[in-house]
Amino acid sequence: MKIIKIGDNDYPESLKNVYDPPEKLYVIGDEKILNEFGIGIVGTRMASMYGKDITKSLAYGLAKHGINVISGMARGIDTEAHIGTLMAKGKTIAVLGSGFRAYLSRRK
Numbered sequence: 001m002k003i004i005k006i007g008d009n010d011y012p013e014s015l016k017n018v019y020d021p022p023e024k025l026y027v028i029g030d031e032k033i034l035n036e037f038g039i040g041i042v043g044t045r046m047a048s049m050y051g052k053d054i055t056k057s058l059a060y061g062l063a064k065h066g067i068n069v070i071s072g073m074a075r076g077i078d079t080e081a082h083i084g085t086l087m088a089k090g091k092t093i094a095v096l097g098s099g100f101r102a103y104l105s106r107r108k
Contacts, residue, residue: 002027026096033091038068043077051077056084063090070095
């Protein structure tokens with residue numbers, strides 16, 4: 001895992017311009033895609049089958065056109081966004097709002 005701080009050269013330029021940007025990013029994988037164009041897909045954990053199917057199809061189509069998909073790591077819509085992207089062999093970014101330590105402590 002790599003930690004990227006807000007003052008580092010490789011901190012994504014787009015995040016520097018948002019209100020209250022995160023001080024640190026914990027990155028696993030290719031951090032270069034943080035500076036590429038992407039579209040966020042988020043939604044409910046309690047998604048219907050229709051919602052899941054549409055999300056997977058939308059993410060698949062975006063990824064096939066070279067657009068990175070950004071979503072959370074929750075079950076439901078977030079999961080389907082990542083699955084659709086990976087099915088298309090696209091690039092996906094999973095965002096944890098609570099940080100990596102909190103994620104690990106919940107998995108125990």
